[in-house]
Amino acid sequence: MTLVCVGLSHREAPIAVREQIAVPAARVKERLDELRALPGVREAMLLSTCNRLEIFAVADGRGAGEDLLAKLGPQAAPHARCHFDEDALRHLFRVTASLDSMVVGEAQILGQVKEAAAQAQEGGALGPTLGRAVERALSAAKRVRTETEIARGAVSISSVAVKLAHKLLGDLTGRSVLLLGTGEMGQLAARELRSSGAHELLVANRSFAAAEELARTVGGMPVALTELPKLLERADVVLCSTAAPSFVVTRDAMSKALKQRRYRPIFLVDLTLPRNVEPSANELENVYVYDLDDLESVAARNGEARETHVGKAEAIVEEELKALLLQVQERASLPVLARLRAQAEAVARAEAERTLSGLPGLSEAEQKRVRAMATAIVNKLLHQPTAKLRSEGAGPLADAAASLFGLESPTGPAPQPDPVPDPQPDPEPIPKPDTVVQFARKA
Amino acid sequence: MLADGQPMNAILVHIALLAYTAGAAAFLTWLLRPRALWARLGRIFLLVGVLVHFAAFAATMGIAELGVGADSWKGGQLFSLLAAVIVLGYLILDWRYDMPVAGAFVGPFTVAVMVPAHLVSSTDRAVSPQLDHSVALFVHVGSAAIGTAALALAFGLSLLYLASEKQVKAKRPGRLFARLPSLDLIDRAGYRLAVWGFVFLSLAIATGSLVSRQAAGSTMPFAPKQGFAILAWALLAALIQARLVAGWRGRRVAMLVVAGFALIVCTYVGLLSGTSVPGVTA
Numbered sequence: 177m178t179l180v181c182v183g184l185s186h187r188e189a190p191i192a193v194r195e196q197i198a199v200p201a202a203r204v205k206e207r208l209d210e211l212r213a214l215p216g217v218r219e220a221m222l223l224s225t226c227n228r229l230e231i232f233a234v235a236d237g238r239g240a241g242e243d244l245l246a247k248l249g250p251q252a253a254p255h256a257r258c259h260f261d262e263d264a265l266r267h268l269f270r271v272t273a274s275l276d277s278m279v280v281g282e283a284q285i286l287g288q289v290k291e292a293a294a295q296a297q298e299g300g301a302l303g304p305t306l307g308r309a310v311e312r313a314l315s316a317a318k319r320v321r322t323e324t325e326i327a328r329g330a331v332s333i334s335s336v337a338v339k340l341a342h343k344l345l346g347d348l349t350g351r352s353v354l355l356l357g358t359g360e361m362g363q364l365a366a367r368e369l370r371s372s373g374a375h376e377l378l379v380a381n382r383s384f385a386a387a388e389e390l391a392r393t394v395g396g397m398p399v400a401l402t403e404l405p406k407l408l409e410r411a412d413v414v415l416c417s418t419a420a421p422s423f424v425v426t427r428d429a430m431s432k433a434l435k436q437r438r439y440r441p442i443f444l445v446d447l448t449l450p451r452n453v454e455p456s457a458n459e460l461e462n463v464y465v466y467d468l469d470d471l472e473s474v475a476a477r478n479g480e481a482r483e484t485h486v487g488k489a490e491a492i493v494e495e496e497l498k499a500l501l502l503q504v505q506e507r508a509s510l511p512v513l514a515r516l517r518a519q520a521e522a523v524a525r526a527e528a529e530r531t532l533s534g535l536p537g538l539s540e541a542e543q544k545r546v547r548a549m550a551t552a553i554v555n556k557l558l559h560q561p562t563a564k565l566r567s568e569g570a571g572p573l574a575d576a577a578a579s580l581f582g583l584e585s586p587t588g589p590a591p592q593p594d595p596v597p598d599p600q601p602d603p604e605p606i607p608k609p610d611t612v613v614q615f616a617r618k619a
Numbered sequence: 620m621l622a623d624g625q626p627m628n629a630i631l632v633h634i635a636l637l638a639y640t641a642g643a644a645a646f647l648t649w650l651l652r653p654r655a656l657w658a659r660l661g662r663i664f665l666l667v668g669v670l671v672h673f674a675a676f677a678a679t680m681g682i683a684e685l686g687v688g689a690d691s692w693k694g695g696q697l698f699s700l701l702a703a704v705i706v707l708g709y710l711i712l713d714w715r716y717d718m719p720v721a722g723a724f725v726g727p728f729t730v731a732v733m734v735p736a737h738l739v740s741s742t743d744r745a746v747s748p749q750l751d752h753s754v755a756l757f758v759h760v761g762s763a764a765i766g767t768a769a770l771a772l773a774f775g776l777s778l779l780y781l782a783s784e785k786q787v788k789a790k791r792p793g794r795l796f797a798r799l800p801s802l803d804l805i806d807r808a809g810y811r812l813a814v815w816g817f818v819f820l821s822l823a824i825a826t827g828s829l830v831s832r833q834a835a836g837s838t839m840p841f842a843p844k845q846g847f848a849i850l851a852w853a854l855l856a857a858l859i860q861a862r863l864v865a866g867w868r869g870r871r872v873a874m875l876v877v878a879g880f881a882l883i884v885c886t887y888v889g890l891l892s893g894t895s896v897p898g899v900t901a
């Protein structure tokens with residue numbers, strides 16, 4: 177079996193493409209069902225954020241990559257890329273540890289991966305393979321956050337928006353902020369602007385009740401969305417965070433408002449996908465439109481200092497990845513080990529019983545000692561081969577051992593245990609055979 | 620006007636030039652490594668430079684005869700005076716708005732003006748005998764220098780605004796943007812300086828016509844200097860009107876300030892070309 181990652185991110189595709197293929201939260205389950213229905217796909221997880229749309233899947237072979245790619249849609253195809261096995265696993269680890277984020281070190285991606293895993297779990301698409309890979313990736317990401325300073329001073333998109341607002345408008349005292357929609361990032365930015373001294377915070381939403389509720393939590397004033405033209409004349413900063421499928425603030429509306437506001441500068445922050453603000457509004461005089469890509473590129477440029485910590489974070493990710501791959505490898509050798517041990521124990525048991533049948537005068541305790549001796553001989557004889565097979569995993573040595581000791585399964589290849597092992601090492605004695613998939617390692 | 624420098628004055632001017640150079644170096648260092656220490660050193664050097672520079676002017680003119688004694692002047696002295704007023708204007712601007720980034724431009728600009736003004740010999744120009752002890756001429760030169768300095772600073776801020784705004788519009792705010800105060804502040808400071816420039820330019824034009832009447836009997840003789848000054852004045856008046864009535868601001872105001880200052884530069888070219896008012900000629 178193969179671990180496949182298919183998708184695109186801010187590195188490969190511009191926001192105009194990403195907003196077309198983004199999967200809304202409400203449609204994730206449906207898309208997971210579609211993915212699982214693909215031939216050869218056993219497990220799947222869909223990670224859809226503002227920066228990326230990626231499918232992680234466990235499939236019977238690499239051929240599934242093409243089917244998964246097709247599921248991303250025709251707009252995505254020219255930008256998408258595929259990772260397999262160790263590369264796919266490394267990508268999952270790096271994404272989760274925020275090393276592939278535009279703002280390296282940002283914390284939001286950790287929650288987004290957790291959320292994607294939870295959605296896949298609910299939809300029955302997350303099996304043991306992918307589940308353990310995600311679990312290990314999350315654990316590596318937590319190590320990165322606690323053991324490096326990559327997150328120190330990591331700027332969130334909302335804080336970049338607030339800094340830019342200060343750079344454009346200066347002191348925010350007496351300024352008016354308009355929050356459109358109830359998106360989380362918009363709320364964060366609104367709170368920061370409010371605490372920076374913004375005079376008023378107006379909250380508008382398609383549902384007035386939701387606007388009232390949000391206004392209470394952020395300390396703002398609810399206003400009707402139908403008043404938008406008037407609100408654009410009044411506000412100095414507009415935070416757009418709605419789920420609207422089309423532009424809420426158009427160039428035409430902004431152009432009309434501009435004359436009424438006597439060309440006072442206005443900062444329009446578009447914090448959502450699909451975008452809420454018509455990008456060409458940025459061409460208007462004293463109108464500054466920044467979408468997610470713009471904010472993230474500003475943040476990335478400001479985050480040069482954090483680059484020094486990236487090396488350490490990458491090392492942690494590699495360490496965790498290697499540990500996981502080693503465990504996978506160990507587990508891959510378990511069927512041969514288990515059969516070898518079972519066979520040896522059976523021989524020892526049979527020989528002990530045969531010996532005991534010729535010694536009728538032995539007490540219970542003496543009989544027990546004979547049986548223990550037989551088991552001890554087996555353990556001592558198998559200690560070295562066990563250690564060697566564990567470290568080598570499935571491969572020529574395991575095949576040779578199976579052949580040497582006559583361990584071939586009468587029903588074909590050995591049944592395979594789960595590819596991603598438990599975080600805890602396997603206790604002695606060797607566990608029973610289980611399903612095994614080994615990720616192909618890079619040469 | 621100013622008499623030719625005695626050795627003491629020359630020493631003072633050289634000290635001022637050294638202080639300006641040190642100030643420029645400190646501000647440029649701040650631009651590369653923005654530590655508060657460099658900006659503070661830059662301010663101190665420029666302040667020392669401007670104080671010594673004005674002391675040199677006072678010594679040249681003689682305190683008792685301030686503004687009324689000279690019977691000849693040089694182009695170099697004119698630029699030296701402008702440089703001193705611009706530095707003084709910058710220090711006031713920086714005290715009011717905290718703009719070390721402007722110091723990184725004013726400092727080198729001052730050095731660039733001062734070096735040729737004092738190290739290169741220029742033609743001695745006679746002042747008309749009718750203007751001896753003329754208060755109008757003193758006010759004219761003083762207000763023209765202050766107005767020009769204000770407009771030069773407004774021009775510098777406008778260039779900073781245009782460059783910075785271009786970066787913001789292109790979504791690529793760079794190092795310059797990080798060092799600058801907010802666009803809104805640059806816009807407001809530039810506009811205020813343009814207004815001050817307009818006020819002093821108005822005074823310079825009014826007193827200039829008096830000087831012209833005293834020297835040649837004509838209030839508004841036709842000459843390139845006067846033409847450019849009137850054009851600059853009209854442009855600034857239109858700018859202020861557009862700001863107050865229609866709310867113009869930002870990019871288009873910055874461009875008008877740049878155009879206004881270009882006209883002022885043309886005025887000085889007219890002054891130095893020898894086709895100036897009949898009373899102040901080569």
